[in-house]
Amino acid sequence: MKELYICPSTLALGYKTYSPVALKRLFGGKKVSPFLDFSFEEHNNRQEIFHNMGHTSISGLHEKFFGVLDRNHIRLAKRNEQSTYILKPAPWNYSLPMRAKLPVNEHLTMQIASQIYKIETPANGLCFASDGQPVYITRRFDINTDGSKIAQEDFAVLLKKNELSDGTHFKHKGSYALIAEKVKQYIPAWHIALERLFQLILFNYLYGNGCAHLKNFSLQRKGEDYLLSPTYDLLNTAIHIDKNIFGLEDELSPALEKSNVYAQSGYPCKIDFIHFGELIGLKAKRIEKILNPFMEIPTEVFSMIDRSFLNSNMKQNYRHVILERHCRFLRKGDSYGIRLI
Structure with missing residues (x-):
């Protein structure tokens, strides 16, 4: 044992x-x-x-x-x-x-x-x-304390993506802006939900989760209202086999004008996330407040990595991924005018 x-x-x-x-x-x-x-x-x-x-x-x-x-x-x-x-x-x-x-x-x-x-x-x-x-x-967060099931749908269903119409990789079809549109459609308090979504997309990018696809985001129905489900299936895929930057083929949005940094490297920086936040309907002050905790990697992150059950080599790889992503995020981008499509 x-x-x-x-x-x-x-x-x-x-x-x-x-x-x-x-x-x-x-x-x-x-x-x-x-x-x-x-x-x-x-x-x-x-x-x-x-x-x-x-x-x-x-x-x-x-x-x-x-x-x-x-x-x-x-x-x-x-x-x-x-x-x-x-x-x-x-x-x-x-x-x-x-x-x-x-x-x-x-x-x-x-x-x-x-x-x-x-x-x-x-x-x-x-x-x-x-x-x-x-x-x-x-x-399980889709089960009530009395054992009844909470109504829940992922965004592949909400966006009508399926294997028959969209192929084997249907859950990777689309963009995070499409998820944001559905959030506005279904959630009355959508401003708060969009802030949560924006924070999660940023976290996934900085922590190497290249598998954040449509089925890893969902809505739950509570009474007459819809809410974003608790976050699930988070992991640093970059230390295994998944080298994708994002889990969706159209990334943040096809309508997003890329910074020169994003266009040249394929990795967005802070200004790209600011413009993405504006694109989906967040106010500038709220965007900045959400971004602030990500401007530095808290020392407790490295302490948690050290205390984790990863082996020493994987701990080193985990640290490397988040340090690299953080450096990419902090780069200065300009020269807008290039779109993802």
Whole structure:
């Protein structure tokens, strides 16, 4: 059994299991062990696991499974049983570089987003299979406390993108400006929602998430109103195989006039994000307020990377990606007049 000295949810030092804060948020205060009594690789579990399995990204390579809490014990949900957790072990695609650390990557990136940038995320952490492999676990945010399902649609559905009409890569078709248009259409308090969306797009860029596609953004219906769902599926894809800068083919917007920096390098800088914010309807003062926390990388980011369950080489790569993106973001851009199309 793996010996812990860091909370596998909050990454706080000095814990051999989940911290009280993590237990309260992730498991409603129940004392749950981070150690599972099964492995996803076990042959005798394969049939049950395949019935339980769904798919997520990078991109479409990462399997997910549905779990429940049973007497303070995490287990896979049975067929037709309402799950309350999603479990994501290492992908079964062995060609994916550093596949075993993908759950750790997602956990770290989600914690940075939540703890440091105050981006709303579902409760999440790591647990460990019986073979010692890390497994990302997150509490389902589309299930009410009474077990009923919350109405939710992702932006691939809202934009009517599907495999039949748009091909295999349908979820990558479009731009973030199209998402912003749908936010205005569905959410009455769209100014606040657009600020959240803008912050998230910027975070994904700076933290190397090249898989932020249409299905990784969604709306939930609460009463008569629609709201942006909590943020999910954040990870630094650049340290695995995904070298995309954005998760959408048309990037920020085809209507956006690029800075010379963006046009020449393919990487937007601060002025490009300012103009994107203006394009989708944000006021200049609000744009600047959202950008300010990203002007420097907080020292706590590097502390969290150091405390994470990544190996030393991946920690170095993670730091390199965000330092490089931050340098690109701070470059001075001018000479507008070139469009993305």
